[in-house]
Amino acid sequence: MRKIQMVDLKAQYEKMAGEIDNAVLDVVRSTQYINGPEVKKFQQELESYLGIKHVIPCANGTDALQVAMMALELKPGDEVITTSFTFVATVEVIALLGLTPVLVDVDPLTFNMDPEAFRKAITPKTKAVVPVHLFGQCVEMERILKIAEDHGLYVIEDNAQAIGADYRFSDGTTKKAGAMSIIGCTSFFPSKNLGCYGDGGALFTDDDRLAQKMRVVVNHGMEVRYYHDSIGVNSRLDSIQAAILRIKLRRLDQFAEARRAAADYYDRAFANNPKLLTPKRASFSTHVFHQYTLITQNIDRFGLQDYLQSKEIPAMVYYPVAMHMQKAYTDPRYKEGDFPVTEALCKSVISLPMHTELDDEQLKYITSSVLEYVNR
Secondary structure, eight states, rough: OOOOOSOHHHHHHHHHHHHHHHHHHHHHHHHHOOHHHHHHHHHHHHHHHHHHHHHESSHHHHHHHHHHHHHTTTOOOOOEEEEEESSSSSHHHHHHOOEEEEOOOOTTOOBOOHHHHHHHHHOOTTEEEOOBBBBOOOOHHHHHHHHHHHHHEEEEEEEETTOEEEETTTSSSSEETTTTSSSSOOOOOOOOSOOOOSSSEEEEEOHHHHHHHHHHBBTTTEEEEEEEEEEOOOOOOOOOHHHHHHHHTTHHHHHHHHHHHHHHHHHHTTOOOOEEEOOOTTTTBBBBOOOOOEEEEEOOHHHHHHHHHHTTTTOBBSSSSGGGGGGGGOOTTOOSSSSHHHHHHHHHHHEEOOOOOHHHHHHHHHHHHHHHHTTO
C-alpha cells in the first residue's frame, strides 16, 4: 500500500508529469515569467469554465480578498460580516484594511454561514458580507444574495475551498461557486482542488468597471506604465503557475469525481455510527470535498487523531480555535459562548485524508482504523 498522505500531490503529479514538465520548460524557454501568454490563456479558460466575464489572476487567495475590498472602496470603520468558523485569511484581510469584522455563527451540518445569523448581524455600518464556501460546498447563496440585496450590501464570495462546485437556485438555474456575486475570490495553494506548485489566486466578476479596477489594483495601482492614479499592490500569478493550472483545470471535474468517490466510501463506512456524523451534502449545492470532515460525538477527538497517527494515517483539525477566540482578533463584542455552533465544531471536528489519488486499499485501511478506535 502506498503511504497515505493528507493530500497526495506527488501521486497526482506523476499522472500528469509529462504534460507539466513540458509546460514548465516551455515557459522557461520563453523567458516570459510574469504576465506571459500562459497567464492570459489560463484567465480565458477559467472564465469559460466558470461562465464569468472576467478573471483577474493574482498572487494568492488572501490577496484576492484584499484586492476585492480595495476595489469596492470599503473604508475604515465599515463593517464586513463573515463567519467565525473559517481560515484566518477571511478575517485577517478585513482587519488589515482597518475595516470592522463582524462574525456570525454557522449551520451545524454544512459548516457554512447561517443566513439568518447574517441577517441579524446587519447594522447601518454594514457594507459587505463574505460568505465562505467551506470544505467544498456552497453557502445557501440564494438567501444570502437576497438579504444582501435588500440591505444594499456587497457580496464577496470566499471560494478558496469550493472551486468547481455548482449551486442550484430555486428556479432550476445553476452557477459555479464564486460566480454568483459582485466578486468571487479563490486560492490556488497547492493543496486546493485546483492547486498550483506555489502560491496563486484569482478574482472573478461580471462587472466590467470592477474588473478594470482590480486589474489596476493588482499592478501597483498602475494602468499606464509608471503612472499611478490609485493605490495598489503587487500581486501577480506567474507564468509557470498559470501553465500548471491550465493542465489541471482540464481535469478539475474529474478531480471532483474522484474526491466524491472517496467521500462516498467514507460515508458508507461510517453510516449510522452514533459517534461519527458524516458531512451533510446540501440539496442546493454539489460538494467537491476539499476536506472530508467528521463531527465526533462522545469520543476523544485528539485521541483519535493520535491513534491514526500511530498507524501512519494523517488527520487534521480544521479548525481548533474559532476566530472570535483567537488572540489576534480579541474583541470586547464577543466572548466564549456567543457562537455555540462554531465553538462546538471546533471541539469536535476532524478531517480525514482527501485527495484525488485515494484508492480502495487506502480507504479500507483508513476507515477500519477509525472504527477500531471509535468502537473499542
